[in-house]
Amino acid sequence: MSVRDRLPLLTAGLLAALTTAACGSDAGTGTAAGAGEEAADTIPVAATDDACDVATGELPAGTHQFQVTNSGNQVTEFYVYAEGDRVMGEVENIAPGLTRELLVELPAGDYEATCKPGMVGDGIRNALTVTGEAAQLSEDETLAQAGADYQRYVRSQTGALVEQTTAFADAVRAGDVEGAKALFPVARTYWERIEPVAEVFGDLDPRIDGREGDQAEGEDFTGYHRLEQALWVDGSTEGMAPYADQLQADVQEVAGLADDTTLDPLQLANGAKALLDEIATGKITGEEDRYSHTDLWDFAANLEGSEAAVQALRPYLEEADPDLVAEIDERFAATEAELEQYRSGDGWVLYDQLTQEQLRGLSDSITALTESVSRVAAVVADR
Amino acid sequence: MTEPSSPGRGLTRRRLFGLLGAGTAGVVAAGAAGGAIGRATADDAAAVAGPSPTDAVEFTGAHQAGIVTPAQDRLHFVAFDVTTDRREDLVEVLKAWTAAARRMTAGQDAGPVGAVAGSPYAPPDDTGEALGLPPSGLTLTVGFGPTLFTTTDGTDRFGLAARRPAPLAELPAFAGDQLDPAISGGDLCVQACANDPQVAVHAVRNLVRLGAGVVSVRWSQLGFGRTSSTSTGQATPRNLFGFKDGTDNLKAENTAALDRFVWVGNGDPGADWLAGGSYLVTRRIRMLVEPWDTSSLVEQEQTIGRAKGSGAPLGQRAEFDPVDFTKQVDGEFAVPERSHVFLAHPTNSGTAILRRGYSFVDGSDGLGRLDAGLFFIAFQRDPETGFVQVQRNLRTDAMNEYVRHTSSAVFACPPGVRGDDDWWGRALFTA
Numbered sequence: 001m002s003v004r005d006r007l008p009l010l011t012a013g014l015l016a017a018l019t020t021a022a023c024g025s026d027a028g029t030g031t032a033a034g035a036g037e038e039a040a041d042t043i044p045v046a047a048t049d050d051a052c053d054v055a056t057g058e059l060p061a062g063t064h065q066f067q068v069t070n071s072g073n074q075v076t077e078f079y080v081y082a083e084g085d086r087v088m089g090e091v092e093n094i095a096p097g098l099t100r101e102l103l104v105e106l107p108a109g110d111y112e113a114t115c116k117p118g119m120v121g122d123g124i125r126n127a128l129t130v131t132g133e134a135a136q137l138s139e140d141e142t143l144a145q146a147g148a149d150y151q152r153y154v155r156s157q158t159g160a161l162v163e164q165t166t167a168f169a170d171a172v173r174a175g176d177v178e179g180a181k182a183l184f185p186v187a188r189t190y191w192e193r194i195e196p197v198a199e200v201f202g203d204l205d206p207r208i209d210g211r212e213g214d215q216a217e218g219e220d221f222t223g224y225h226r227l228e229q230a231l232w233v234d235g236s237t238e239g240m241a242p243y244a245d246q247l248q249a250d251v252q253e254v255a256g257l258a259d260d261t262t263l264d265p266l267q268l269a270n271g272a273k274a275l276l277d278e279i280a281t282g283k284i285t286g287e288e289d290r291y292s293h294t295d296l297w298d299f300a301a302n303l304e305g306s307e308a309a310v311q312a313l314r315p316y317l318e319e320a321d322p323d324l325v326a327e328i329d330e331r332f333a334a335t336e337a338e339l340e341q342y343r344s345g346d347g348w349v350l351y352d353q354l355t356q357e358q359l360r361g362l363s364d365s366i367t368a369l370t371e372s373v374s375r376v377a378a379v380v381a382d383r
Numbered sequence: 384m385t386e387p388s389s390p391g392r393g394l395t396r397r398r399l400f401g402l403l404g405a406g407t408a409g410v411v412a413a414g415a416a417g418g419a420i421g422r423a424t425a426d427d428a429a430a431v432a433g434p435s436p437t438d439a440v441e442f443t444g445a446h447q448a449g450i451v452t453p454a455q456d457r458l459h460f461v462a463f464d465v466t467t468d469r470r471e472d473l474v475e476v477l478k479a480w481t482a483a484a485r486r487m488t489a490g491q492d493a494g495p496v497g498a499v500a501g502s503p504y505a506p507p508d509d510t511g512e513a514l515g516l517p518p519s520g521l522t523l524t525v526g527f528g529p530t531l532f533t534t535t536d537g538t539d540r541f542g543l544a545a546r547r548p549a550p551l552a553e554l555p556a557f558a559g560d561q562l563d564p565a566i567s568g569g570d571l572c573v574q575a576c577a578n579d580p581q582v583a584v585h586a587v588r589n590l591v592r593l594g595a596g597v598v599s600v601r602w603s604q605l606g607f608g609r610t611s612s613t614s615t616g617q618a619t620p621r622n623l624f625g626f627k628d629g630t631d632n633l634k635a636e637n638t639a640a641l642d643r644f645v646w647v648g649n650g651d652p653g654a655d656w657l658a659g660g661s662y663l664v665t666r667r668i669r670m671l672v673e674p675w676d677t678s679s680l681v682e683q684e685q686t687i688g689r690a691k692g693s694g695a696p697l698g699q700r701a702e703f704d705p706v707d708f709t710k711q712v713d714g715e716f717a718v719p720e721r722s723h724v725f726l727a728h729p730t731n732s733g734t735a736i737l738r739r740g741y742s743f744v745d746g747s748d749g750l751g752r753l754d755a756g757l758f759f760i761a762f763q764r765d766p767e768t769g770f771v772q773v774q775r776n777l778r779t780d781a782m783n784e785y786v787r788h789t790s791s792a793v794f795a796c797p798p799g800v801r802g803d804d805d806w807w808g809r810a811l812f813t814a
Contacts (some may be wrong), residue, residue: 136387191689266504299794300783334596354567358601361466362598365596366468367595367596367599368595368597369596370595371592371596372596374505374506375505375506377501377504377505378501378504378505380504381502381503381504381505382502
């Protein structure tokens with residue numbers, strides 16, 4: 001939240017660069033390419049708990065539709081990664097038995113089509129070679145593409161955000177305390193990944209993600225954390241239905257706005273840094289989820305979101321400052337490895353179970369990563 | 384002078400001398416000589432015109448600055464853990480630190496670009512809080528802890544295990560220790576001293592930042608009000624007990640005593656990289672100031688062994704009068720056997736160390752009491768014949784009732800940085 005106060009300052013002169021396209025949100029379907037593009041073909045992907053069979057390993061450059069069927073017992077995800085795990089397209093949260101589509105535009109190059117059963121780890125990867133004319137992009141063009149790349153990522157998240165938040169709100173409305181508790185950190189994951197975009201929209205962020213005591217005089221305490229307090233402190237959802245309704249509506253609104261928002265490269269760089277600051281100021285301290293102690297879910301989500309923003313800039317950075325890219329890659333990997341120690345089942349260890357020494361290890365890795373990511377903005381601005 | 388209480392029980396004065404004489408005869412003789420050092424040169428104090436407190440202290444030299452440099456007013460001490468196993472990364476940090484230390488001790492920004500001259504979109508390479516401030520006597524002194532050479536579980540992370548000199552070992556436990564491991568030890572340390580606290584804090588903050596991803600702050604300590612004089616040109620300061628502290632300290636002007644007690648010599652262990660360096664011992668000594676403040680003046684003076692006002696040894700008239708342990712007043716020994724001066728003085732401890740500590744007040748302890756005391760710093764040629772020997776002798780110190788040692792660390796400080804291409808620890812990492 002503290003970052004919210006700072007972003008408008010950082011980006012005051014850049015908000016003019018926000019562009020609004022006429023695309024609606026597309027909840028429920030993974031989206032990667034701009035709306036209106038026709039897929040040349042449909043590529044079936046058979047996902048199970050231990051396999052990820054992609055019908056082909058070679059494709060011509062262009063827009064393709066992947067059709068992912070999950071016949072395993074675990075929820076899965078499907079990604080198309082470019083080098084450095086830059087997300088070209090992604091479908092989140094494919095429940096067992098479901099089939100979901102992903103529309104993705106792939107220029108010539110080497111990719112990895114990846115399933116993540118259980119939504120954890122590196123996933124099961126398949127090499128995917130896309131042939132055709134490899135566009136030689138200028139630095140300006142790669143920068144221009146970064147915003148569109150990241151927008152694809154945002155759209156891949158907003159669908160799941162709305163879906164999971166709706167499920168969370170449903171559980172609250174139904175008085176299902178345990179069900180709501182289980183959904184709380186999952187719904188927040190999608191929110192925390194894309195917060196730099198969401199917080200561009202003035203009063204929605206505090207309404208959705210404000211913490212108790214953050215409100216101005218006369219403002220109500222609403223959003224995820226209001227419900228978190230009811231679930232964990234009161235152990236009851238009594239009187240919470242209106243808050244669940246409002247959260248669901250607010251999230252739907254922000255998802256629609258975010259889908260239509262293209263961040264400029266400097267905003268991306270600052271957003272990547274801001275997400276790491278969120279970790280340092282809110283998650284390492286246990287402030288974010290002070291009742292549920294599910295801070296590591298948010299930590300992981302912020303980290304993934306930051307990496308997605310950096311990776312969108314990757315084609316440019318690789319030309320402009322390859323040493324920095326190498327350092328950032330290494331430090332993202334180190335932070336992920338540090339965090340990975342605290343995985344517990346499908347989720348994470350609770351914050352209040354972490355020792356000071358363990359928190360220090362997480363903090364050290366974030367501090368180092370932030371030092372590196374903080375240098376991206378100037379490299380971008382050097383254009 | 385008030386009538387002293389009776390001397391401590393147990394050892395007679397003569398027996399005590401005899402015991403020490405038997406075990407450490409050579410050092411005792413040398414220690415006695417060391418004890419005379421301060422007095423021998425103190426008379427010249429007024430004649431020495433020191434540099435202005437705002438001036439720069441030369442960073443390069445045979446020895447690191449910040450050891451015999453006249454003690455500045457402020458301290459920011461920081462101990463680091465090295466968080467990588469990659470030797471080349473550690474070396475890069477030491478080089479970057481050296482470059483930044485050269486600049487900051489000269490009163491410049493930490494980085495080559497500076498706090499405000501860089502890209503508006505880049506984080507500045509200096510944090511900026513020292514802009515416009517003079518060098519303020521800043522010294523930065525680096526040290527290497529035993530765990531840099533071999534971790535506590537026996538791992539030789541950097542191929543340095545064979546280079547660890549035997550004297551660089553964890554300090555033994557002492558009676559009454561209440562050490563907190565979280566604020567003890569460390570792979571590396573930096574002692575930042577300056578006459579302006581903001582300058583010292585700025586230096587540490589920028590070095591910490593340069594080390595991100597390679598080193599992590601383990602613990603740190605702010606200090607104020609130097610508690611020792613390390614030069615005859617300095618007046619003796621008072622510690623938080625209200626007593627002059629460091630009257631008989633080793634002084635920069637007596638180079639023969641420094642060579643004997645402070646600097647690692649050419650024939651010493653680890654001399655190939657450590658000759659001209661020194662061992663640094665730190666102890667955070669909490670002073671229980673509330674009970675101290677309610678003890679009578681005579682008890683305070685008997686505990687310390689000096690007059691509170693003048694700083695004179697009990698039984699003497701002036702601060703720099705020689706301590707006379709045989710002097711009797713009204714049939715009692717003037718300096719009690721359990722007094723701090725009696726036990727710590729080179730004559731009885733059999734050795735000498737260069738003390739360079741600072742007072743601290745880290746707020747209060749939640750029980751309404753000041754969390755205050757002395758952050759003790761000592762430099763010596765060998766911890767075993769330096770601090771350890773002194774501290775063992777303090778087992779019966781009457782002052783123990785009023786102090787608690789809460790942190791402990793030992794580091795080997797390499798010699799000074801010589802030329803433009805030299806860097807902290809070069810001889811250790813490149814030989």
